[in-house]
Amino acid sequence: MARRGESDDEFDYLFKMVLIGDSGVGKSNLLSRFTRNHFSLDSKSTIGVEFATRTLQVEGRTVKAQIWDTAGQERYRAITSAYYRGALGALLVYDVTKPKSFENANRWLKELRDHADPNIIVMLIGNKIDLKHLRAIALEDAQSFAEKEGISFLETSALEAINVEKAFQIILAEIYRIISKKPLSSSTNPKPRPTESIKEGNTIVVSGPDVNNSQSRCCST
Secondary structure, three states, rough: OOOOHHHHOOOOEEEEEEEOOOOOOOOHHHHHHHHHHOOOOOOOOOOOOEEEEEEEEEEEEEEEEEEEEEEEOHHHHHHHHHHHHOOOOEEEEEEEHHHHHHHHHHHHHHHHHHHHHOOEEEEEEEEEOHHHOOOOOOOOHHHHHHHHOOOOEEEEEOOEEEOHHHHHHHHHHHHHHHOOOOOOOOOOOOOOOOOHHHOOOOOOOEEOOOOOOEEEEEEOO
16 A cells, blocks of 8 residues: 555555657646646746656545656657656647647657557647647547547647646546556556655656645756
8 A cells, every 4th residue: 555644645546657749749838737737838848857746536546646748859769768667648749730740649659659568548639729720730630540549539728728637637547447457567566655656767646736746857957
C-alpha cells in the first residue's frame, strides 16, 4: 500500500504519464493548465524533460499523477525516449493549426509503441481549437486516425481551458480501471513507495486543486 501520513505523499496509486508531440503544439501549457490552472503566452520550448504532479480522486481512490512533458525537438529524442519506460498513459498532442504536427503524430505514436509498455493508454489531443480561423486539421481527419490506431481522441484549448481537465480525467480513469484489475506488463508497481517511483521515473501523478502541486525539471540548461 502506498505511504500514508505525509501530507504531500498520501495516495493509493502513482501513475506516470507522458506528453508527446512536436515542439510548439502546447504540451507545456496543457500540463500547467491541468496541474496549476495556469497558461503562459510566453511559454518557451521545453529543454529535455520537465514534470509536474497533481493528486485527485478516481472512483474513490487517491491517485497521484506524475506527468512528464517531453521536448519535441529532434535533438532531445534520445533523452525523451528513456522517459517512456514505466509510463502508463500518454497524451499525443498536435496543433490543429499546423498540418505538419498532425502528420508527425504517426511517427510519435510509433516511437511511443517502440519504447513504452505495449498496454499503455494513449489519447490523441488536437490542441489550440481557440484559433478557429487558423484551423488546418479537420475534426473528422483526426477522428479517423484515432480510430485506425485504436486510441481515444479529444480536442482541447489550453488557453481557454477547454477539455483539458476532461482529457486527463478520462485517461487516468482508464489507467485506474486497468491497474485495479491487472497490473501492466511493465515492472511498474501500481502502489509504489513515493520516493521509489519518482527516483526511478516509473510513475506519474494528477491531483485536485486542493492538493499541493509540484514541478521539477531535468536535463535543462
